[in-house]
Amino acid sequence: MAAATADGSAASIRYGVAKVVEEEAHAAGGTFAPSALRAAHEVVSQFLLVCADDCAAFSKHAKRQTITHDDVELVVRNSPSALAAVREAVESSKKGRTERAAKRKAAAGAAQASAAVRRRGAGTPSSAGASSVAPDTPRSFGGGAGEAGESSELDDADLLALV
Structure with a gap:
């Protein structure tokens, strides 16, 4: 169990074993003594260490450095x-x-x-007088196209003045 304690997984194993034991005891209508819980934890820890060694051996035999589900299935x-x-x-x-x-x-x-x-709308030149402004954006105010040199579109200052 030294390896399980060394990498900090002993607490996780202990918690998992305790939850499974608690569920099984509840389903059976009984309880587990604390010594039985410690024994179950030790058995699971030892089993996991043996499984880890076996999985490593199977992957090494297959000339792999990574343990796969195939190795676990073999165990x-x-x-x-x-x-x-x-x-x-x-x-x-x-x-x-x-x-x-x-x-x-x-x-x-x-x-x-x-x-x-977005690329199509912003990067292509306007065709047949189409504006690069989105279709739902108002292009003019007051219905007229305005005089030459005048902009018929409202800028931000005009919009703020209207509000």
């Missing part, structure tokens, strides 16, 4: 329920990654489309 291959839980977790993780990737892709597509619209 629990003799326990059908544990194997099913590992496979379910892997599928859930893949599904979540796929959904997150789809959301990122959709967001990136929307951002590209909006950037293209």
Whole structure:
């Protein structure tokens, strides 16, 4: 258990074991003695250390430096329920990654489309007298085009004066 204590994960393991034990005791209508809880924590800690060593050995045998879900499946291959839980977790993780990737892709597509619209509106020359002003922006005030040299559009000072 020295490795678990050394990296600070002992408290997390203890908490997780306590929660599982509490749920199981509640479901069974009983309680666990504190000594039984400590023993369960020790068993889980030792099991995790053995699993970590085995996973490292399997990845090394496969000439990999990264431990993958395949290595974990090999560790629990003799326990059908544990194997099913590992496979379910892997599928859930893949599904979540796929959904997150789809959301990122959709967001990136929307951002590209909006950037293209902005580029198209700001970068192209006006055609056939069209203004670069947005269509819903008022272009003139009072209905007349004004005299030569006069601007028929309101500037910020004029708008503030109206308010």
